[in-house]
Structure formats: C-alpha cells, structure tokens
Amino acid sequence: MKTAALRAAVFSFTPMTFQELGLHDQILEAISYMGFKEATPVQEQAIPLILQKKDLIACAQTGTGKTAAFMLPILQALTETPHAGKTRALVIVPTRELALQIDQQIQGFSYFLDVHSFALYGGGDGDDWVQQKKALQSGADIIVATPGKLLSHLTLGGYADFSRVEYLILDEADRMLDIGFHDDIMKIISYLPKERQSLMFSATMPPKIRKFAKEILHQPAEITFALSKPAEGVEQGVFPVYGNQKIALLRKLLGGKNNPYQTVLVFTSTKRMVSEIVRNLKGRGYAVEGISSNLRQSEREEVLNRFRARKTRVLVATDVLSRGIDIKDIHLVINFDVPQDAEDYVHRVGRTARAETTGRAITFVTPEEAYKLRRIEQLIERQIPRLKLPEELGEGPNIDSSNRRRKENQRNKRRNRFQKHGKARSKGGNKRGAGRKKSPRTPRDKK
Numbered sequence: 001m002k003t004a005a006l007r008a009a010v011f012s013f014t015p016m017t018f019q020e021l022g023l024h025d026q027i028l029e030a031i032s033y034m035g036f037k038e039a040t041p042v043q044e045q046a047i048p049l050i051l052q053k054k055d056l057i058a059c060a061q062t063g064t065g066k067t068a069a070f071m072l073p074i075l076q077a078l079t080e081t082p083h084a085g086k087t088r089a090l091v092i093v094p095t096r097e098l099a100l101q102i103d104q105q106i107q108g109f110s111y112f113l114d115v116h117s118f119a120l121y122g123g124g125d126g127d128d129w130v131q132q133k134k135a136l137q138s139g140a141d142i143i144v145a146t147p148g149k150l151l152s153h154l155t156l157g158g159y160a161d162f163s164r165v166e167y168l169i170l171d172e173a174d175r176m177l178d179i180g181f182h183d184d185i186m187k188i189i190s191y192l193p194k195e196r197q198s199l200m201f202s203a204t205m206p207p208k209i210r211k212f213a214k215e216i217l218h219q220p221a222e223i224t225f226a227l228s229k230p231a232e233g234v235e236q237g238v239f240p241v242y243g244n245q246k247i248a249l250l251r252k253l254l255g256g257k258n259n260p261y262q263t264v265l266v267f268t269s270t271k272r273m274v275s276e277i278v279r280n281l282k283g284r285g286y287a288v289e290g291i292s293s294n295l296r297q298s299e300r301e302e303v304l305n306r307f308r309a310r311k312t313r314v315l316v317a318t319d320v321l322s323r324g325i326d327i328k329d330i331h332l333v334i335n336f337d338v339p340q341d342a343e344d345y346v347h348r349v350g351r352t353a354r355a356e357t358t359g360r361a362i363t364f365v366t367p368e369e370a371y372k373l374r375r376i377e378q379l380i381e382r383q384i385p386r387l388k389l390p391e392e393l394g395e396g397p398n399i400d401s402s403n404r405r406r407k408e409n410q411r412n413k414r415r416n417r418f419q420k421h422g423k424a425r426s427k428g429g430n431k432r433g434a435g436r437k438k439s440p441r442t443p444r445d446k447k
Helices: 025-033 041-051 066-080 096-109 126-138 147-156 173-179 182-189 207-216 243-254 271-283 297-308 342-349 367-380 399-428
Strands: 004-007 056-059 089-092 117-120 142-145 167-170 197-202 221-224 234-240 264-267 288-291 314-317 332-335 359-365
Touching: 025 066, 025 096, 041 056, 041 066, 041 221, 066 096, 066 167, 066 197, 089 182, 096 117, 096 142, 096 297, 117 126, 117 147, 126 147, 142 147, 147 182, 173 182, 173 197, 173 207, 182 207, 197 207, 243 271, 243 332, 243 359, 271 288, 271 314, 288 297, 297 314, 332 342, 342 359, 342 367, 359 367, 367 399
Parallel strands: 004 221, 056 197, 056 221, 089 142, 089 167, 117 142, 167 197, 234 359, 264 314, 264 332, 288 314, 332 359
Antiparallel strands: none
C-alpha cells in the first residue's frame, strides 16, 4: 500500500482555527454554536486531505475529534455539488451507540445546510425498521449504520440505492474487525461504486488493519496520532485492593454532595456486577443508574440522556460504553474491574479529558488482576501511580510483588515441565525412536 505518511507531533501542536481550514461560512457558524473554536490535531491534518479528495487511513484515539475530522469536509463537499434524493455518504460503525452519536453530531454540523442524515442500527422494533426503510428509499444524503443492520436492509429489500455513494467512512475499524464484521463490510462495499473516496479511522493500527486498508483504500494518505495512549489531560491512578474492598472504596471516592466529581462513569466487566453496584449505591442515596445490553435501545438512550442532563450523577456500565459515546465533561472514570484488553483501558479512560479538557481515571486492581495492569502499562509505556487506600479501609495488597510472584510461578512451571520432559527422555530415549532397533548401515548409507 502506497501511503503519504504524515506524522503529527501532538505535544508541539499549535492549534489552527476552523476558518484557516477553508470551511464554508454555514459550517463555521454551526460549529461556533456547538462551542468549537480551534481544530484538534487530527482535524487539522485530516480535513485538508479529505478536501483534496484523497483516500485516508487515520490512527487516532477516542476523544480526539475524529467525527468532525471526517464529517466537516464531507458536508462541505455535499453542499458544493447537491444531488437530491440520493445517498452520497455512508458511515459504517461498530455499535448503535456510535451510530447515534455521529448522527447527532451531523445534525449539529449541518444545522444551516440542506443536508439530511439517518442512523440505522439494531435493537429496535418494527416501527424502527419502517423508518429506516423510508430513509433508504428517500435517499438520505448521509447514512450512518452498523454493518449487520445495513446488510439486512440491502439483502432483504432492494429499495436502498447506493449507486451514487461518493464517500465511504469506516469509523473504529479495529473494533469492527474484533467483533467479526469483515465479511459484512466487504459485502456492503460490493453495493457501492468503485469510484469513490474512502476513509478509515482506527484507534489502533495492527497488521490486520493495514491488510484491511489494502482491500478498501486506493493510495491513501496516512496520519497517526499518539497511538494507544491516554490523552495528556487524564490524571491516572491505581488503587491496589482486595476484592472485598472495592465497593467501600467506590463509595469513599464518590463522597457526598460536595464531592468535586459530579459526573462519574464506573466500568465493570459483567452485567451482574452492574446491577450489584447500582443496588449498593442506590441504597446509600446516590443518584446512580446502570446500563448494559440487558436494556432495550430506547431505555439505554433514556439513561444516557439523564446522565448528560446531570439528573444522574453516577453511570455504571459494561464495556458497551467504552467506545462510541460522546458525553462531555465527565469528571471521573473508575475502572471497578481491570479491562481484559489493554486497548479497552485506553478507550475507557478516554471518556474523560476529551478534546483538550482534563479529567481523572482511577483503576481498582486486585492481586489477581495485576498481570492485566502490567499489560496496560506496557502499552502506554509508563507506570500508573499507585495510590494509598483510606485508612478506614485497611491495608491493600502489594500488586507489584503479586505480579513478580506470578512471573516466578510461571518460570517454575516451565522449569518443572522441562525437567520432567528431560527425565522422560533420559529413561526412554527419544520418544519416536524408543524401542526401535537400529538397522545396520550399508555402504551406501556411509556415503
């Protein structure tokens, strides 16, 4: 894959205004109403390339302003050459939460434009299907969709006309591959014109993403920003704890009404634990709600809206929210459980300190989870500061010595296996050759 590699130095970045990027007055007015003043690094690098009609592969972590980076120049292009009644831009995303978020942002960016968008995602009822079908039949300018739901419409209908699609955007491409959407995406692309501009955004850039990009993009430009590291504004910390100390520590961190953390996201690994945490905190008078795949889509949206409106102070969630939800001004993110995947840690803590703001991320780590913490620290190339438990909770474990003991145990197991295997060989010889008689060598063998 031929690429024009553009490496952005985030730490020496001097912000540009959106006026300097050459955007139309109607778009500038809309983003001004939305509170955007200066472009983020990914926006500054991506917008000119997209306006130049280049294919693009961009690696940027969550919270860096990726949606505006690809949507603003596409909105500008759509208004310059209008074609009513035809879908011209297709955005494919891994989750319905992200589809809704992007659609909401498009509505804000296009407030003064004659451009219409629609989000297609699963989890709804028959009425949702009817509305989605109408949007595809009428040719909404921009369709934002999850792969499975869009493919259902394409294969069952024949009413979706994508023959005029000029722009294909794959957002969070790494997540879509992890979920297993590769074949669905390739099937969807078969419905699109070959002549189009394709953009791929990913939080990580493993070999499978580069291989995927080769299948879809044509001589793309490439931009990369602070790969797989939390934003600089995130103050990170680790509390070494035993499992039975977690709930008490959570209540201590949340404190009372005068606590500075007025919007708090708590991530846990299971739906059962979401319910347990919510039940415990509600019993202590906290304004708390939980969100997981147990809820219907409409219920999840209602929970999120109450959290955005500050009616709910604490939101407890599984990883369904670790990517793709744009909630501003989150003061504190708490990892009640250490995420299994080190990449998920980056996305979890990315819910705070978004787009140049500051925030705090705290992780509870038991001795059993210490190895997961080590993976995270290797990924972000720094040790996260250890914090001391409040005195009333007692002493916490030494998770670093736990990690050393775990490594030592692994070495001992390997050593024991090797010694056992070696003894077996010394008794029985090579397993394959044991019990066999050597055939006499012939003169030909000697040669």
